[in-house]
Amino acid sequence: MPAQDRRYLVLLTPGDLGDDTVLTAIRSEFFDWLRRSGAEVVEDGGANRLVITSSLETAERLTRLEYVLTVEPYA
Numbered sequence: 620m621p622a623q624d625r626r627y628l629v630l631l632t633p634g635d636l637g638d639d640t641v642l643t644a645i646r647s648e649f650f651d652w653l654r655r656s657g658a659e660v661v662e663d664g665g666a667n668r669l670v671i672t673s674s675l676e677t678a679e680r681l682t683r684l685e686y687v688l689t690v691e692p693y694a
Contacts, residue, residue: 624672628693631667632686642666645686652684 631645646666653660658673670693673681681690 623674625675625678626661626693627671627673627678627681628689628691629669629671629681630688630690631669632688633667649684649686656680 631649633642649669650660653671653673656673656677658671658677660669660671662670664670667688678690681687
């Protein structure tokens with residue numbers, strides 16, 4: 620992990636709670652995006668909550684993804 624990388628809490632759009640297919644597709648697309656961006660998942664908190672390490676620039680780009688609700692610094 621580069622020195623400038625920090626931890627961020629990421630909340631994804633939960634989608635229809637009864638539609639596991641949609642949730643799986645959102646998570647799959649998100650994890651693919653993370654791999655391409657160089658970010659790493661530190662903690663997978665379930666269906667829509669993740670803690671990642673990434674640069675500030677990557678965290679800011681995350682906020683523009685339609686299925687991301689919020690990105691916050693995480694201690």
